[in-house]
Amino acid sequence: xxxxxxxxxxxxxxxxxxxxxxxxxxxxxxxxxxxxxxxxxxxxxxxxxxxxxxxxxxxxxxxxxxxxxxxxxxxxxxxxxxxxxxxxxxxxxxxxxxxxxxxxxxxxxxxxxxxxxxxxxxxxxxxxxxxxxxxxxxxxxxxxxxxxxxxxxxxxxxxxxxxxxxxxx
Amino acid sequence: xxxxxxxxxxxxxxxxxxxxxxxxxxxxxxxxxxxxxxxxxxxxxxxxxxxxxxxxxxxxxxxxxxxxxxxxxxxxxxxxxxxxxxxxxxxxxxxxxxxxxxxxxxxxxxxxxxxxxxxxxxxxxxxxxxxxxxxxxxxxxxxxxxxxxxxxxxxxxxxxxxxxxxxxxxxxxxxxxxxxxxxxxxxxxxxxxxxxxxxxxxxxxxxxxxxxxxxxxxxxxxxxxxxxxxxxxxxxxxxxxxxxxxxxxxxxxxxxxxxxxxxxxxxxxxxxxxxxxxxxxxxxxxxxxxxxxxxxxxxxxxxxxxxxxxxxxxxxxxxxxxxxxxxxxxxxxxxxxxxxxxxxxxxxxxxxxxxxxxxxxxxxxxxxxxxxxxxxxxxxxxxxxxxxxxxxxxxxxxxxxxxxxxxxxxxxxxxxxxxxxxxxxxxxxxxxxxxxxxxxxxxxxxxxxxxxxxxxxxxxxxxxxxxxxxxxxxxxxxxxxxxxxxxxxxxxxxxxxxxxxxxxxxxxxxxxxxxxxxxxxxxxxxxxxxxxxxxxxxxxxxxxxxxxxxxxxxxxxxxxxxxxxxxxxxxxxxxxxxxxxxxxxxxxxxxxxxxxxxxxxxxxxxxxxxxxxxxxxxxxxxxxxxxxxxxxxxxxxxxxxxxxxxxxxxxxxxxxxxxxxxxxxxxxxxxxxxxxxxxxxxxxxxxxxxxxxxxxxxxxxxxxxxxxxxxxxxxxxxxxxxxxxxxxxxxxxxxxxxxxxxxxxxxxxxxxxxxxxxxxxx
Numbered sequence: 001x002x003x004x005x006x007x008x009x010x011x012x013x014x015x016x017x018x019x020x021x022x023x024x025x026x027x028x029x030x031x032x033x034x035x036x037x038x039x040x041x042x043x044x045x046x047x048x049x050x051x052x053x054x055x056x057x058x059x060x061x062x063x064x065x066x067x068x069x070x071x072x073x074x075x076x077x078x079x080x081x082x083x084x085x086x087x088x089x090x091x092x093x094x095x096x097x098x099x100x101x102x103x104x105x106x107x108x109x110x111x112x113x114x115x116x117x118x119x120x121x122x123x124x125x126x127x128x129x130x131x132x133x134x135x136x137x138x139x140x141x142x143x144x145x146x147x148x149x150x151x152x153x154x155x156x157x158x159x160x161x162x163x164x165x166x167x168x169x
Numbered sequence: 170x171x172x173x174x175x176x177x178x179x180x181x182x183x184x185x186x187x188x189x190x191x192x193x194x195x196x197x198x199x200x201x202x203x204x205x206x207x208x209x210x211x212x213x214x215x216x217x218x219x220x221x222x223x224x225x226x227x228x229x230x231x232x233x234x235x236x237x238x239x240x241x242x243x244x245x246x247x248x249x250x251x252x253x254x255x256x257x258x259x260x261x262x263x264x265x266x267x268x269x270x271x272x273x274x275x276x277x278x279x280x281x282x283x284x285x286x287x288x289x290x291x292x293x294x295x296x297x298x299x300x301x302x303x304x305x306x307x308x309x310x311x312x313x314x315x316x317x318x319x320x321x322x323x324x325x326x327x328x329x330x331x332x333x334x335x336x337x338x339x340x341x342x343x344x345x346x347x348x349x350x351x352x353x354x355x356x357x358x359x360x361x362x363x364x365x366x367x368x369x370x371x372x373x374x375x376x377x378x379x380x381x382x383x384x385x386x387x388x389x390x391x392x393x394x395x396x397x398x399x400x401x402x403x404x405x406x407x408x409x410x411x412x413x414x415x416x417x418x419x420x421x422x423x424x425x426x427x428x429x430x431x432x433x434x435x436x437x438x439x440x441x442x443x444x445x446x447x448x449x450x451x452x453x454x455x456x457x458x459x460x461x462x463x464x465x466x467x468x469x470x471x472x473x474x475x476x477x478x479x480x481x482x483x484x485x486x487x488x489x490x491x492x493x494x495x496x497x498x499x500x501x502x503x504x505x506x507x508x509x510x511x512x513x514x515x516x517x518x519x520x521x522x523x524x525x526x527x528x529x530x531x532x533x534x535x536x537x538x539x540x541x542x543x544x545x546x547x548x549x550x551x552x553x554x555x556x557x558x559x560x561x562x563x564x565x566x567x568x569x570x571x572x573x574x575x576x577x578x579x580x581x582x583x584x585x586x587x588x589x590x591x592x593x594x595x596x597x598x599x600x601x602x603x604x605x606x607x608x609x610x611x612x613x614x615x616x617x618x619x620x621x622x623x624x625x626x627x628x629x630x631x632x633x634x635x636x637x638x639x640x641x642x643x644x645x646x647x648x649x650x651x652x653x654x655x656x657x658x659x660x661x662x663x664x665x666x667x668x669x670x671x672x673x674x675x676x677x678x679x680x681x682x683x684x685x686x687x688x689x690x691x692x693x694x695x696x697x698x699x700x701x702x703x704x705x706x707x708x709x710x711x712x713x714x715x716x717x718x719x720x721x722x723x724x725x726x727x728x729x730x731x732x733x734x735x736x737x738x739x740x741x742x743x744x745x746x747x748x749x750x751x752x753x754x755x756x757x758x759x760x761x762x763x764x765x766x767x768x769x770x771x772x773x774x775x776x777x778x779x780x781x782x783x784x785x786x787x788x789x790x791x792x793x794x795x796x797x798x799x800x801x802x803x804x805x806x807x808x809x810x811x812x813x814x815x816x817x818x819x820x821x822x823x824x825x826x827x828x829x830x831x832x833x834x835x836x837x838x839x840x841x842x843x844x845x846x847x848x849x850x851x852x853x854x855x856x857x858x859x860x861x862x863x864x865x866x867x868x869x870x871x872x873x874x875x876x877x878x879x880x881x882x883x884x885x886x887x888x889x890x891x892x893x894x895x896x897x898x899x900x901x902x903x904x905x906x907x908x909x910x911x912x913x914x915x916x917x918x919x920x921x922x923x924x925x926x927x928x929x930x931x
Contacts, residue, residue, distance in 0.1 A: 048302035074277035
């Protein structure tokens with residue numbers, strides 16, 4: 001009897017959370033693979049938009065519930081590269097991203113309605129404070145949209161730094 | 170006087186045929202040596218590689234070569250461009266402009282691509298916050314009217330030259346890793362680029378063609394590779410068929426054919442083992458070696474056959490053949506090697522190196538023939554009996570009759586033939602003296618090549634993509650603004666109508682419309698490839714790039730010399746500055762006439778040297794003189810023909826003349842050596858000439874047929890230069906044969922007959 005009660009308790013307390021964690025993991029695992037697409041980037045709120053093409057590489061590590069990511073974008077004469085991890089722990093997603101030659105941020109977020117929503121804080125390459133919000137959303141099986149909103153270290157103003165539409169290769 | 174003509178003596182020179190005598194004496198040892206050499210060479214074949222740098226032929230170590238070296242040291246990576254020509258049927262639409270940008274961006278993912286410049290690189294001057302906005306908006310809606318945008322792009326001071334005036338064509342410049350070399354690596358890079366841009370272009374209704382130095386060089390190497398494999402094989406096959414028709418005996422065909430093949434394997438193996446690349450020049454060596462070796466092998470085989478037919482035993486026949494034909498074979502190789510060694514006088518290290526390689530290869534071919542033919546004869550001709558004569562029934566007999574008839578004509582009309590030959594020589598010397606040297610790099614490419622066609626389109630639509638640099642060096646650093654010497658040079662060059670575009674730090678300053686134009690701004694605000702060109706890190710060297718249409722070296726040379734004088738005037742007005750023209754194009758355009766003219770002069774020295782060697786060999790200055798007009802005539806007549814039809818002397822023609830002269834004089838040597846033997850045996854000039862024609866005529870004709878067939882195969886080459894080489898060599902060979910068969914007898918009769926008749930005992 002005691003064992004049945006324990007099982008019921010366990011189910012009642014863990015089932016919704018476990019399902020959510022599995023849902024988040026499924027969403028991130030679905031981003032495993034090579035993606036390629038285009039979009040626009042902006043370095044500052046006042047800077048003009050630049051067309052870019054990007055590749056996104058996601059490698060899902062099931063044992064650690066971690067998605068290793070690497071963005072590589074090229075503008076006409078510029079290059080942007082970001083790499084890091086998105087790790088599912090319980091209901092949350094934790095992330096650590098290195099924006100090459102630009103700064104380093106870490107943060108956390110959640111998965112809702114198939115979207116990964118993350119908030120970051122960190123410092124740019126000159127040591128100034130940086131905040132950012134990253135949204136990753138999948139539509140259909142083969143499309144991935146990625147939007148990064150970030151603060152301008154000079155003015156503290158939030159702006160859309162990049163918007164990408166990627167397709168699985 | 171020519172005392173030796175009076176005393177019949179046995180010609181010396183048997184020592185020259187020593188490899189043959191050793192092979193006949195120690196056949197097993199010779200066999201082991203040949204097998205070992207061939208196996209070693211075959212192992213080297215896998216290491217064979219090609220060098221695609223055609224312009225290095227014209228590196229003559231002059232001030233432009235030195236300035237080019239300084240330019241490449243200060244601004245690495247310049248001059249190895251890869252271009253994509255993008256074409257549309259009408260001026261580009263919005264979606265096509267987006268596609269051009271898409272190609273630009275996608276190209277940056279290709280491994281080996283370092284940077285890309287295209288109309289998509291065009292930016293506004295920096296705004297008040299310092300951001301230069303892209304001229305093509307990030308989100309350009311399909312269907313939008315882009316005519317004003319196209320006009321703005323075309324007028325852009327930095328990248329406007331990448332859009333054709335009618336906006337139906339654009340250029341994308343791809344900066345790639347200079348370490349990517351060799352046929353496979355280049356092919357991979359070009360394939361990746363094509364795979365990246367092809368789908369984007371076709372989806373937007375655009376056609377794309379790759380061209381530029383990188384692609385052109387790749388095409389040259391591909392053509393060289395193909396020629397080396399396919400043409401050598403076809404040439405060899407045709408030569409084999411002719412040998413079969415001539416000898417009508419399989420062992421003798423093997424004797425005439427296998428040693429030349431071995432010579433080619435040895436030569437290519439030596440290239441592979443020593444790490445020496447096959448170049449646009451040394452590509453002709455297999456054909457050259459094949460034809461020279463076949464010629465000598467045929468003479469030697471023919472001599473063995475004659476000795477056997479005369480009833481000699483096989484070992485004796487081989488020794489006799491080596492005595493009567495061996496020294497002449499040695500002399501032909503020596504004179505050809507000598508002709509090749511005159512190339513050492515060239516100012517171009519690449520041409521000198523070729524001369525040395527060719528001389529070494531000729532001597533290797535001589536050894537292969539002298540050792541191989543006696544060995545094969547001893548192995549294959551045991552028990553051989555001559556077939557019953559079939560008068561007029563075979564090729565050899567027909568050729569013998571033709572030679573005899575022509576020699577008889579030369580003897581009968583000696584004065585007329587000699588006078589006509591002399592008159593032709595005098596007239597044709599005018600052509601030889603007046604003909605101008607010319608170089609057009611497109612001659613090294615197939616006319617059907619898309620890259621070559623693209624060069625034509627670029628010349629028509631863009632006013633040319635051939636470019637050169639002006640290197641301005643100052644004795645103090647300039648970081649904030651371009652030095653006055655650069656400004657003056659830029660303005661003077663930009664005012665020249667022949668130049669399509671001039672770009673330097675001055676262009677950036679103009680683009681910034683009075684904004685800050687310091688070196689830092691340049692590094693931050695303009696495409697890296699263009700930025701790198703503007704100033705050196707130490708602020709003391711500045712490059713200016715100028716574009717011009719594709720021209721041949723005569724027109725380009727005139728323009729570059731004018732510009733050089735103008736820049737020297739500017740240099741004098743700006744003390745502390747050095748201004749030099751630099752780059753691969755001016756190096757080739759100004760260096761090529763020097764190299765070609767020097768080769769032309771060297772060739773005359775080769776003719777004189779060969780005649781002296783012939784005189785010493787046959788120990789008769791009269792016979793030497795008898796060979797003089799016939800030796801010069803084929804070369805001068807060819808140049809007269811080219812000059813009279815408005816042509817110019819190209820590197821291929823002058824090389825063909827040098828090589829063909831080396832081969833052509835072989836005919837004269839074989840004939841004169843036989844003539845010398847006949848005269849030494851007491852015959853007067855006329856019967857000696859007829860006897861020589863009787864014995865040598867057929868093989869002289871046959872070897873010219875074989876050589877001519879080998880040369881004619883080069884018509885199948887994709888490279889116009891190779892075809893030009895083959896045609897020129899073929900003409901020289903035919904003229905040389907006619908001169909040997911008809912003109913040498915005429916002069917011999919005129920110079921020797923009276924003397925011999927007078928001195929012959931009653």
